[in-house]
Amino acid sequence: MxxxxxxxxxxxxxxxxxxxxxxxxxxxxxxxxxxxxxxxNSANWLTGNIFQTQSNISSYFSLNEQNQKLQEENQRLRFLLFNKKEKDTVPLDSSYNKYTVIASQIIKNSFSLPKNYITIDKGRNDGIKPDMGVITANGILGIIENISPNFATVQSILNTNSRINAKIKNTNHFGSLVWDTKDYNTVQLTDIQRLVPINIGDTIVTGASSSIFPENIPIGIIKNFDLNNTQNSYHIDVALFNDMTNVKHIYVLENHHREEIQQLESTTKND
Amino acid sequence: MTSNSYLINTTRFILLILVQVLVFNRLNFFGYINPMVYILFLYWYPLTQNRSLFIFISFLLGLMVDIFSDTMAIHAASTVTLAYLRPTIMRFCFGVNFELQNFKLTNTNRAQRITCLALMIVIHHFVFFNLEIFSYENVLLILKKVSSISLATLIMSLLLGSLFSVKKE
Structure with missing residues (x-):
């Protein structure tokens, strides 16, 4: 002893x-x-407030540029609104809406690590929950991972753990979007069968089998592609629409049907 | 340690974390080079007999940087390794003098100090990127990151060091 x-x-x-x-x-x-x-994770009181203070100061330097971006987005949305075909009936009850949108700002961005997380300035008190989708005006950004009362972390699409359902626009051929950590402007789309006709320049959008993102949110365009080792599916490089190094204003999406979909899927699996 | 030295080390601890997470983590030079200057804390920390305390403080330092940058505990693991190996590195660089009571960093020559700092940085970065990338298919990527970011950290540390060094009498 x-x-x-x-x-x-x-x-x-x-x-x-x-x-x-x-x-x-x-x-x-x-x-x-x-x-x-x-x-x-950086969604706690201390780190959140430090990043918030820093972001409050530094956001002034890009104010012009961010305003320009927001105005361009408004312009596009107004164009859609004024050219919309009038429907006979407009449902007034908000319970018919499938998605809720929460606007938020990024207070910490990261894109140089293999696993990148982004911190935003809205949290549980603003109705944010884990596994909600996050998009910008140009395309998808990631999925909410951890939340605290006032802050949340987002698992960026530039994260080796990220797998997002994506498809080629105007078809129903879908695959998963992953990242090989090499370039922050390029992500990879895998599991597209070799029989599918694809071309460089085709647009990639989110797929319908995700209960996190609505269908047809833009992601990027095909930069180049080749067959993988087993020669039965494509390995596609996708150039992102989003400039991941320069994002500030984002939208968090809540799907009201998500719980129902998940419940249904789990009971189907168990049978 | 005098009370003055406690104060200096606490201030250094907080300032280095803030500088690291607010400035150096956002540099993204060439898209991926973010120097890790917070390990200067380990280089400047007084040479005390209480190594356990030093190892524990280094762990806390790494963990704080981890929490800010969402990297789990990779910084903590590499910093604690460096803290454990520091006496060995210093003995290697400064020779037997290091064992003496009145040994001071300022009494050594510049080449020795730079060698010591460079060794510490390379060891820290080697552990860090091995844990971060965590696959041996990417050995070349690990080596590329270790060499380029070590160089950037060394340059930044030397600049910061000369900016805040105590003037020689």
Whole structure:
């Protein structure tokens, strides 16, 4: 017993090092396996407020540019609104609406790591829940992962854990959107069968089998493609519409039917 | 440690974290180069006998940077490794003098200090990028990131070091 205690005292630095390293290593490996990093994320009170302060100051420098972007988006939406075919009936009851849109701003962006997370300035108090979709005026951005009362983190599409259902516009051929960490302007679309006719310049949009994003949200255009190793499906490079390095104003989407869809899918799976 | 030294180290701890997460994490030079200057804390920390405390503080430092940058505990793991290896590195660079009571960083020559800092940076970055990328298919990518970002960190650290160094009498 004496010897054991002596051994511990003699090697206490080494043991402390091993203990701390194991703790951090365990958290890191866990984050590689599951996509929920519950313990350490920047959606907490301290980091959220620091990033918020910083963002409040630095947002003045790009105010002109961001206003320009918002006005362009307004212009496009007004064009759609004024050229819309009039329907006979307009439902007034808001419970018919399928999606709720919550506007928010980015307070921390990141695109140089293999697993990028974005922090936004809305949280549980504003009605944000995990697994809601996040888009910008130009295209998709990611999915809400962790929330706190006033802040939330978004798993960017530039994250090796991200898998988003996407399809080629005007067809129903869908695959998953992943990222190979090489270039922050390019993501990869996999699992498109080799029989599907595709061309460089085709538009990629979100697919219908996702309960997070509405169908037909733009993602990007096909930059180049080739067949994968097994020669039965394509590996497609998609150039994003979004400039991931320069985003500020975003929209969080809530699908009111998501719970119903998930419930239905889980009961179907169990049968 | 005197009370003055406590104050200096606490201020340094907070300022280095803020500088790291608010300035250097957003540099994205060439799209991926973000120098990690917060390890200067480990280089400047006084050479005390209480190594356990030093290892623990380094762990906290890494963890804080992790929480800010959403990287789980990769910074913590690499910083704690560096903290454990620091005496070995310093003994390698400064020789037997390092063991003496009145040893000070300012008494050594510039080449020794730069070697020591460079070694610390390379070891830290090596652990960091191995954990971050975490696959041996990407050995070349790991080596590319370790070499380029180490160089950037070294340059930035030397600049910061000369900016805040204590003037020699």
């Amino acid at each position: 004496q010897q054991i205690i002596n051994f511990i005292i003699r090697n206490k630095n080494f043991l402390l090092y091993v203990l701390l390293f194991t703790i951090s290593f365990a958290f890191t490996v866990q984050s590689h396996l599951y996509h929920h990093s519950k313990f350490f």
